[in-house]
Amino acid sequence: MSDEPSRGVMRYRVALLLLMLYECVFLALSLDLMTRVWSWRVRLAPHELAAVGFFEVSRSVVTVLSILLLAWMLVGHTGRRWRPLAFGLGFAAIWHAKALAFDGFPGPRQEAFAAWLSAHDVPRALTLFVFASPAWTLWAAAGALLRFSVVFPQPLTASQVDAEAAGRAGLMRSSPLAGADIGGAFRKLSAWLLMHGWLEPRPVTTGVLVWIAVFHVLGPNPAVVAVGGVLLAVIAGLIVTHLRAGAIASTRPRDRRTITWLRHGAVSGLVLLLLSAASSFLLTGPAAFAGVVLLG
DSSP states (O other): OTHHHHHHHHHHHHHHHHHHHHHHHHHHHHHHHHHHHHHTTTTSOHHHHHHHHHHHHHHHHHHHHHHHHHHHHHHHOOSTTTHHHHHHHHHHHHHHHHHTOOTTSOOHHHHHHHHHHHHTTOOHHHHIIIIIOOHHHHHHHHHHHHHHHHHSSSOOOHHHHHHTTTTOOOTTTTOSSSOOOHHHHHHHHHHHHHHTTTTSHHHHHHHHHHHHHHHHHHOSOHHHHHHHHHHHHHHHHHHHHHHHHHHHHOOOHHHHHHHHHHHHHHHHHHHHHHHHHHHGGGSSGGGHHHHHHHHO
16 A cells, blocks of 8 residues: 555656657647748748747747646656646647647658658548647646646535635626626536536546547537537636635645636636737738737
């Protein structure tokens, strides 16, 4: 029994190292693409060159920061409560690298590697899943972060979630028509899931894998994308509910500061990501320069 914790830490470190190596692949692909962009600089319009450069630099910076953060957690944060956060941030960084990739503009080494895979009869579906499909990494990140919200700063219970409702009322509670208690709905859902064990590691992992399979079998049609969006919204609501309850239940100021830092970082990052995405509509025409600035 005394060897079980050390074996768990070893498995965690090996899995995290593999995830970091996976991130390094996308860093290499991004650097490869930047060499081609630089060699083609005379063929591209200035705003096109700037846009591609911003995309690739941002991908590389996020990936490098993620690798450094995971390395730091690999050394100093191996406890059970930190492991889901490490995997969640790692998969989120890979999703970012995939989602911002230029599919029709590969680097020279990427082209050579793709030709090698094709010559060795590697299934194209597998290649797309590993290198091109961003959706499954997003679901993996969401599942890991959901699990993190249940165990940080300590394992959460249904009673602690219910206790978080003290002094709270529904959103827009002064309006009789718009006074739905959204937070209360998420607390009830969270308490039910916790009481029935649906937020334990095995059910969460199984649910993520099943949804990834369903998403890839059915394809990204509008109905599947809509269901996925609803699932992400529900997961986000549960994570916020759990972190609030965990902050209230925690007796350590340091843990409360960590939760506050994570919440502010997530909100700020989401706003910046949406602003960057909106700028893509301004990359052509007279507003191209403004789009490049917003993209940066």
